[in-house]
Amino acid sequence: MSFDVRNKLISIDEVSSGTLTASLVHPRETFESAIRNHAAQIIVGHNHPSHDAEPSEDDIKITKRLYDAGKIMGIELIDHIIVTKTEYTSLKNKGII
Numbered sequence: 001m002s003f004d005v006r007n008k009l010i011s012i013d014e015v016s017s018g019t020l021t022a023s024l025v026h027p028r029e030t031f032e033s034a035i036r037n038h039a040a041q042i043i044v045g046h047n048h049p050s051h052d053a054e055p056s057e058d059d060i061k062i063t064k065r066l067y068d069a070g071k072i073m074g075i076e077l078i079d080h081i082i083v084t085k086t087e088y089t090s091l092k093n094k095g096i097i
Contacts, residue, residue, distance in 0.1 A: 013033040015033075025062050047084065055089060
């Protein structure tokens with residue numbers, strides 16, 4: 001999701017569809033729509049089909065990579081949300097970003 005400087009939603013875009021056990025995410029594709037829409041900040045999210053909302057090591061690594069890339073481009077990653085059918089986890093609330 002891309003937001004302007006006043007936290008107004010600009011767009012919701014699907015960046016990647018993963019497999020049952022993995023999703024390939026790269027900052028280049030993640031920020032493409034945000035750049036095109038002149039977004040000031042983004043929130044990324046994905047589901048865990050396992051029904052466990054805890055972030056994996058890969059989730060934490062890509063979150064930190066997206067955060068760093070966003071700082072360079074001036075587009076803040078304000079959260080990364082992991083959802084399941086019954087719960088969610090905010091990586092911002094966990095102190096990861």
